[in-house]
Amino acid sequence: MIPKNVHSWELSEDAALKLQSDLSSKVQVDDQLEEVRYVAGVDVAYEKGSDKLVAAVVVLDASTLGVVETVIAEDVAAFPYVPGLFSFRELPSLIKAFEKLEHTPDLVVCDGQGLAHPRRFGLACHLGVVFDIPTIGCGKSRLLGEANVPGEKRGSFEPLIDNDEIIGNVLRTQDGINPIYVSVGHRVSLETACDWVLRLSSKYRLPETTRMADQAVNARLKGLDR
């Protein structure tokens, strides 16, 4: 698939900050989902001592959760890891992978936050706006905000709050297992986002989409040094 909103990735940190503020106005927070036939997961992994990385997008059939397509892109990170500017490090590689995709996903589950971000423009929002596609932010840990501890049962959740604003949900996907952080990426409401994440996390802590992408990325990483 082809990016709809493109911009330069050769940016200083200051320019990246400004771009986030500008692009954040393009994020859609309401449900604009078609029939969800394909759900995609994305992940990136790094080669130990270098900035070489592998990005993967895995498309699953939404009803059977079977893998429909897997694409990989090898790349070199050109931006450092800076909390709050995460997308400028990983998105260029993910875009290369998406450009190889033959199936257009109806929904993308991202590995990182969406609106639960200092400028309300985490990786999930950025990816969503670049392709103008529905995305969900799904993080293993918290970047920003405060929340009560959700109940121990799968499906329990508590709002994640920053500045008196609900920026996401802390969601328990498995009984007694650490909850995860779900937030809106683009064109999906928070309620719908949590519904999907819960549905995709019926067996493990993380969504099946994320697990498949992680698996694809690490398989390629091993193949690199042989």
Added chain:
DNA sequence: GCGACAG
């Protein structure tokens, strides 16, 4: 000034 800080 000090700590916190997606991956």
Added chain:
DNA sequence: ATCTTGTCGC
């Protein structure tokens, strides 16, 4: 994210 040792659970 990646590295690492021991421990627990299926």
